Amino acid sequence: MNEVVIISERLDKSTDLVIEWLTTFGCNVQRINYEDANDYHVSFFVENGFVQLESKITEKIVLISNMTVVWHRRGYIPFRPKSYRKTHHIMIEGFLENDIGNAIKGIDLILQHTAKYYIGSWFKEKETYKILNLHLAKKAGFKIPKTIVTNCKTELQAFKDEYENIISKGLDRMILFTTNEFSAGKGTFMVTQEMIDTLPSHFEPTLFQNCIYKLYEVRIFIFDTHLFSMAIFSYPFEGKTRVDVREDIKERPNRCIPYILPKTIDEQIRKFMKFVDMKTGSIDLIVGTDQEYYFLEVNPMGQFDWVSGLCNYNIEYTIANLLTQKCYE
Amino acid sequence: MSIKLNIPFKLFADCIPVKGANRGVLCDLQRSNIEFIPNSLCDLLHKYDGYEISSILRDHTKNDHETIIEYFDFLYANDFIFFTKTPNLFPPIKMEYKTAFEITNAIIDFNKSSYDFKKVFSELEKVSCKHIQLRFFSKIQSNELASIINLLNRKSSIIQNIKIFIPYNLQNTKNNLEKLLKKNGRISNIIIYNAPKTEVYNIKYQGKLLYTIKNIIDERSCGIINANNFVINSNNFIESKKYNSCLNGKISIDALGYIKNCPSISEHYGNIQNNTLKDALSHKDFKKYWNITKDEIDICKDCEFRYICTDCRAYRENPKDEFSKPLKCGYNPYTNEWSEWSTNPLKHETIKYYNLILD
Structure with a gap:
C-alpha cells in the first residue's frame, strides 16, 4: 500500500508542492479539500475508527483506515454539506455548528490512533490555548514573557509600573473584526499609559505581557522528528517592527535566514511538543538582548512555505519523503 | 547605530559576495538588489565572516584601517551584516537545487x-x-x-x-x-x-x-x-x-x-x-547543456554577474566551443564596460555564421 491522504484546502500551495514530490516517489495521493463538502458522502465507522468518503462526482471511494498514511495539513474532513449551512435559524445553526464540530474533533482524535500514520490536527488548531502553551513552555525549560490575564485596572497599572513597556494581543487568535462595510485588525501592540487611563476599573479580561527586547525572532517549523529554524531580523531595530514582525515594511523588509538551534533549545522544543501532544506545528521564539530564548506561541497549522523558500530548506521534499517512508513501514 | 569592533559580525546568509575579474558584487537575494564592492572586500568577507572587525584590523597595517572601517560602516548601514555573540548559529544557505520534475x-x-x-x-x-x-x-x-x-x-x-x-x-x-x-x-x-x-x-x-x-x-x-x-x-x-x-x-x-x-x-x-x-x-544528448555552469564558461567564469545572469548556448562567440561566452553579451568583466555586441567588428563573422538578422 502506498496511499497518502492529505486533508487540506483548495489554495494551499504547500500541499501542491508536497503532492508533486509524492507523485515522483510513486505514491498514490488522495487530496481532500475541506471546501469540497458538497462533493462527498462521508461516513465514520466508530467501531474500527475508519472514515469513508465517496465522491458524488466520480463515485471513487477514499477510505482512511489502518492502512492509510494521513497528512492533515489544513481544514478538516468535509463532513457537513455546504448547501445546508446558514439555511437554519441562527439558534439551530449554532447548535449544529457545535454538534458537528464535536464529531469532527472526535474523529480527528480517533484517527490519530487508528490510521497507519497521522500527522496534523484540526482539533489542536481549534483547541489551542495561548496561556496553557506558555505555561507548558515554561515547564519545558523556556523563559516566557511575564504574562497576566486580568480585568482589573489596578493590577494592570501595577504591571505597567513594574515592566514599563508592555504589550497585548488576542487570547486565542489575532484581533480581527470584519463586516460587509469594514475590516479592522491588530496583531501585537504596545499598551500605552493613555490606553490604560481610558479603561474603567473593571474591564473585559485581557492578556498583557512585558515587552521583550529582542535581538531577533526565531520561527521553527516542526514535522515529526524534523526541525527547521529561521531567524527573523526586523528593521529598524528600534521602532515599528519590533513588536510584531508581521508588520513588515517595504523599504526595509525583514531579513529571514537559516538558523541552528542550540542543543538545549532543540531539546526544549521536542519536550514542549510532547507536552502538548503535537507532531507538527510552528513555534515563535524571541532571542532577547539578554541572549535568552523566550517562548511566544505555537501555531498548529501554520504556513511554512516562506521558511522553506527563504532558507532553501526544501521542507516539502522532506515531508513527502517522510510520508512515503511511512507508507512502506 | 555604529559598527561594533569587538563583537563578531555576520553577513546575512541571503547576501552573497561574488568576486569578478576586476570588482565584486554583493548579491542581496531577498531584496533583489546588487551592490558593487571591491574584490578586496569580497576576500575580507570570505575570510573573516563570523569574526570581530578588530581581528581584521589586527591583521592589517594602520594604513588600511580607515578603508576597512568605511567598508563595514557601509555594510552595516545597508543591512548586509549584523553583530552577534553566537555567529556559529547562523549557517549559510545550502546551495542545493531540487525540483520534483525534470522539466520546469x-x-x-x-x-x-x-x-x-x-x-x-x-x-x-x-x-x-x-x-x-x-x-x-x-x-x-x-x-x-x-x-x-x-x-x-x-x-x-x-x-x-x-x-x-x-x-x-x-x-x-x-x-x-x-x-x-x-x-x-x-x-x-x-x-x-x-x-x-x-x-x-x-x-x-x-x-x-x-x-x-x-x-x-x-x-x-x-x-x-x-x-x-x-x-x-x-x-x-x-x-x-x-x-x-x-x-x-x-x-x-x-x-x-x-x-x-x-x-x-x-x-x-x-x-x-x-x-x-x-x-x-x-535521448542521451538532450540534456547535454544542462550542467554547463557559468563557472565553466570562458570569460563568464571571471564575471561578477555569473550567478544572476542568463546564459545562451545557442549563439556563442566561438560556435565550435561549447564553453564559449554568449555571442550577444556586450559586457567585459575585465574593464567593467558594457558595449553594443552587434556592432562589435570581432563578432561579425560569427553573426554571419549564425545567419542572425539584426534590427
Whole structure:
C-alpha cells in the first residue's frame, strides 16, 4: 500500500508542492479539500475508527483506515454539506455548528490512533490555548514573557509600573473584526499609559505581557522528528517592527535566514511538543538582548512555505519523503 | 547605530559576495538588489565572516584601517551584516537545487505552424511542465489565440504560468487582449512586441499587458545578455551555481514542430507530429547543456554577474566551443564596460555564421 491522504484546502500551495514530490516517489495521493463538502458522502465507522468518503462526482471511494498514511495539513474532513449551512435559524445553526464540530474533533482524535500514520490536527488548531502553551513552555525549560490575564485596572497599572513597556494581543487568535462595510485588525501592540487611563476599573479580561527586547525572532517549523529554524531580523531595530514582525515594511523588509538551534533549545522544543501532544506545528521564539530564548506561541497549522523558500530548506521534499517512508513501514 | 569592533559580525546568509575579474558584487537575494564592492572586500568577507572587525584590523597595517572601517560602516548601514555573540548559529544557505520534475519550463514557437496545439499541451502535461512561454512570430487574431488558450483551461492541469508573445496587430484591441487574460487565470503576461510605444498595463488579479517597441523576428532574436534580464533571487542563484541558467529543465518546440532543448539550437530530437516529449527527453544528448555552469564558461567564469545572469548556448562567440561566452553579451568583466555586441567588428563573422538578422 502506498496511499497518502492529505486533508487540506483548495489554495494551499504547500500541499501542491508536497503532492508533486509524492507523485515522483510513486505514491498514490488522495487530496481532500475541506471546501469540497458538497462533493462527498462521508461516513465514520466508530467501531474500527475508519472514515469513508465517496465522491458524488466520480463515485471513487477514499477510505482512511489502518492502512492509510494521513497528512492533515489544513481544514478538516468535509463532513457537513455546504448547501445546508446558514439555511437554519441562527439558534439551530449554532447548535449544529457545535454538534458537528464535536464529531469532527472526535474523529480527528480517533484517527490519530487508528490510521497507519497521522500527522496534523484540526482539533489542536481549534483547541489551542495561548496561556496553557506558555505555561507548558515554561515547564519545558523556556523563559516566557511575564504574562497576566486580568480585568482589573489596578493590577494592570501595577504591571505597567513594574515592566514599563508592555504589550497585548488576542487570547486565542489575532484581533480581527470584519463586516460587509469594514475590516479592522491588530496583531501585537504596545499598551500605552493613555490606553490604560481610558479603561474603567473593571474591564473585559485581557492578556498583557512585558515587552521583550529582542535581538531577533526565531520561527521553527516542526514535522515529526524534523526541525527547521529561521531567524527573523526586523528593521529598524528600534521602532515599528519590533513588536510584531508581521508588520513588515517595504523599504526595509525583514531579513529571514537559516538558523541552528542550540542543543538545549532543540531539546526544549521536542519536550514542549510532547507536552502538548503535537507532531507538527510552528513555534515563535524571541532571542532577547539578554541572549535568552523566550517562548511566544505555537501555531498548529501554520504556513511554512516562506521558511522553506527563504532558507532553501526544501521542507516539502522532506515531508513527502517522510510520508512515503511511512507508507512502506 | 555604529559598527561594533569587538563583537563578531555576520553577513546575512541571503547576501552573497561574488568576486569578478576586476570588482565584486554583493548579491542581496531577498531584496533583489546588487551592490558593487571591491574584490578586496569580497576576500575580507570570505575570510573573516563570523569574526570581530578588530581581528581584521589586527591583521592589517594602520594604513588600511580607515578603508576597512568605511567598508563595514557601509555594510552595516545597508543591512548586509549584523553583530552577534553566537555567529556559529547562523549557517549559510545550502546551495542545493531540487525540483520534483525534470522539466520546469517550456518554450513553444509558432510561425504559421501546422502542428497540433492540443497534442503539444497534452505532451507538456505528461512531463509535468509548470511554466510555459508561447511565442507567436506570425500575426495572430485574438479569437484564434482564444481558441488556443481554451485548450489550456483544464481545471486539473499542472500548468501554473503562461507567458504569451505576440506581434503588434491593430485588430487586437487592448480590450480584446484583456478579455484573453481574464479567460485563463494562468496567463501572467501578454507581451505585444513591435508596438508603436512601450506601455505596461497591470490588470488587477489577472496579469499584465506589456507593449514594447522591441521587435522579435523569430527564435534568432533570443539570447541577448542584458543587465535588465538579471534575476536576483535565491532560486536562480542556486540553480546557476549547479546548472545552466537558461537551458536546465527546459524543453521546446520550434516553429516547425521540432522538439529541442531550445528553439535557437539546431539539434533536435524528433518532431511533435510523430514523437513524444518523453522520448526526446530520454535521448542521451538532450540534456547535454544542462550542467554547463557559468563557472565553466570562458570569460563568464571571471564575471561578477555569473550567478544572476542568463546564459545562451545557442549563439556563442566561438560556435565550435561549447564553453564559449554568449555571442550577444556586450559586457567585459575585465574593464567593467558594457558595449553594443552587434556592432562589435570581432563578432561579425560569427553573426554571419549564425545567419542572425539584426534590427
